[in-house]
Amino acid sequence: MQDIVRRYPSVNSKTYGRSLEADVRAEEIELIGQKPRFYITSQDKRIMVQLSLVGEYNVSNALAAWCATVEGLGIPAEVAAFGINQVTLIPGRMEKVDLGQPYLAVVDFAHTPNALRNALDSARKLTNGKVIAVFGSAGLRDRKKRWQMAEIGVKLADICILTAEDPRTESLEAILMEMKGGADSAGGTEGVNYFRIADRREAIRQAVRLAQAGDLVLVLGKGHEQSMCFGEIEYAWDDRVALQSAIAEQLGIPGPAMPFLPT
Numbered sequence: 001m002q003d004i005v006r007r008y009p010s011v012n013s014k015t016y017g018r019s020l021e022a023d024v025r026a027e028e029i030e031l032i033g034q035k036p037r038f039y040i041t042s043q044d045k046r047i048m049v050q051l052s053l054v055g056e057y058n059v060s061n062a063l064a065a066w067c068a069t070v071e072g073l074g075i076p077a078e079v080a081a082f083g084i085n086q087v088t089l090i091p092g093r094m095e096k097v098d099l100g101q102p103y104l105a106v107v108d109f110a111h112t113p114n115a116l117r118n119a120l121d122s123a124r125k126l127t128n129g130k131v132i133a134v135f136g137s138a139g140l141r142d143r144k145k146r147w148q149m150a151e152i153g154v155k156l157a158d159i160c161i162l163t164a165e166d167p168r169t170e171s172l173e174a175i176l177m178e179m180k181g182g183a184d185s186a187g188g189t190e191g192v193n194y195f196r197i198a199d200r201r202e203a204i205r206q207a208v209r210l211a212q213a214g215d216l217v218l219v220l221g222k223g224h225e226q227s228m229c230f231g232e233i234e235y236a237w238d239d240r241v242a243l244q245s246a247i248a249e250q251l252g253i254p255g256p257a258m259p260f261l262p263t
Contacts, residue, residue, distance in 0.1 A: 014071045016063035024067050026059045034126055040066055040081070049081050052088045055122035092223025094122060097243045099255065102213035103129070105247060107239045109223025111138070111165070113148040119220060120156035129214035130158035132207045135221045136165030136200070137179060139172075139229075146175060150182030153194070157218075159210060160194040163203035164263060165221045166229045172198050172263070199263040200228070201242060208246045219243050230262050237261065 016024040029038040034054040040047055040063065049066075051058055062084050069075040069083075089095065097105040104127060110119040116135065123131045133153050137146040153160040162179045164172055176196045188194045197203040207217045219239045227234040237259050248255020 139168035139170030147182035150179040154188035
């Protein structure tokens with residue numbers, strides 16, 4: 001990326017990260033109640049930032065925002081630090097669903113191997129219990145990630161439930177079979193630490209049934225999105241609503257209806 005930027009010397013570019021070579025870097029990172037606190041350091045600035053978002057991966061997101069606002073737009077560092085702290089929720093990003101159940105339930109948009117790894121790493125730090133992950137892999141997209149995501153899931157979660165995620169015009173059963181290959185290669189045993197449940201509604205219900213007090217149910221891949229594609233039709237779908245519905249069913253309390261899917 002830096003090589004590409006160098007072709008345009010008139011462009012004001014900044015790098016960010018944890019490396020000492022980065023123009024803007026995060027230092028002395030610590031987690032306070034799973035919420036990162038750290039120093040942002042650049043050539044002429046150093047200021048403490050406390051995030052209100054859980055997950056260490058949000059440090060990189062905060063650095064990106066800092067580069068755009070402070071380094072790019074010239075917003076005062078103190079104003080940017082305050083603004084970053086005020087962000088308490090990004091819809092569909094490690095968004096909690098709480099109906100009073102004895103376990104944690106979270107929805108996240110992670111739909112790539114790296115994002116899945118980050119989400120599962122963050123989830124592990126939120127609980128001392130089991131991490132139960134529900135996710136799939138989209139049709140008509142990079143097929144390599146199907147194997148990779150199942151492999152990562154089996155390695156980092158205690159239980160994985162592989163399910164539908166926008167299969168589009170591909171065979172959902174074939175997609176799940178490819179994911180099974182990745183899960184098996186990581187030492188997974190179907191029916192023990194991973195399951196294939198094509199119907200995403202039933203996959204979420206199964207995760208909720210398996211969860212015990214102190215566990216964490218993590219539904220991944222759709223996040224804030226409002227539909228899921230089967231064939232060439234988009235069906236109204238929201239993981240947050242589906243998870244609320246499954247938990248409400250389990251607790252025997254009023255809740256939203258489970259969205260329809262053609263599976």
